[in-house]
Amino acid sequence: MFKITTNSAEETENFGKMIATLLRGGDIISFGGDLGVGKTCMIRGIAHGLGVKSNVTSSSFVLMRVLQGRLPVYHFDLYRLSSEDELYDIGYDEFLFSNGVSLIEWSDRLGSLIGDSYLQIDIEYDFDDSREDGGVYRRIITLTPHGERFQKFLEELKK
Numbered sequence: 001m002f003k004i005t006t007n008s009a010e011e012t013e014n015f016g017k018m019i020a021t022l023l024r025g026g027d028i029i030s031f032g033g034d035l036g037v038g039k040t041c042m043i044r045g046i047a048h049g050l051g052v053k054s055n056v057t058s059s060s061f062v063l064m065r066v067l068q069g070r071l072p073v074y075h076f077d078l079y080r081l082s083s084e085d086e087l088y089d090i091g092y093d094e095f096l097f098s099n100g101v102s103l104i105e106w107s108d109r110l111g112s113l114i115g116d117s118y119l120q121i122d123i124e125y126d127f128d129d130s131r132e133d134g135g136v137y138r139r140i141i142t143l144t145p146h147g148e149r150f151q152k153f154l155e156e157l158k159k
């Protein structure tokens, strides 16, 4: 496990950019955390770190967007997924188990379909009482590896 605290959207994006340097084709990252906590923000950093030039936005009515960087990047937002059938309709597995990098918001909707090799990134609000504005900018980001690939990944990240 690896934990980091960020104090702004920019810091979260920059952490995403850093993560991107360690990614390779076929990697899957699952994002958990409450509405508006910063999942898309971190994905934006990762995508830009992977060389994506286009805007990376929240896509609540689009289940998946294809972005192109040094690797194909598949940005899933499953918030509005209503049934497993919708996943089969978009052929999700051809993206997930391919040479691209998959970044998945609300991946709990996938259940075990995500497979057993992925990095789980959970983002939480951390209220900072010392701030006059209530400290709504602080986030705790926790990375949990699933499978050997991401155990090694976290060892690299810690260096």
Ligand SMILES: Nc1ncnc2c1ncn2[C@@H]1O[C@H](COP(=O)(O)OP(=O)(O)OP(=O)(O)O)[C@@H](O)[C@H]1O
Residues within 6 Å of the ligand: 006, 007, 008, 009, 010, 011, 012, 033, 034, 035, 036, 037, 038, 039, 040, 041, 042, 058, 105, 136, 137, 138, 139
């Ligand atoms: N430390 C921080 N890290 C990330 N975002 C932050 C931080 N501090 C403030 N923010 C703000 O929080 C918001 C995060 O929005 P974002 O769309 O990334 O969340 P989300 O988790 O993807 O939401 P949704 O559940 O709707 O998909 C942005 O407005 C961002 O500027």
Ligand SMILES: [Mg+2]
Residues within 6 Å of the ligand: 039, 040, 041, 058, 059, 077, 105
């Ligand atoms: Mg989002």
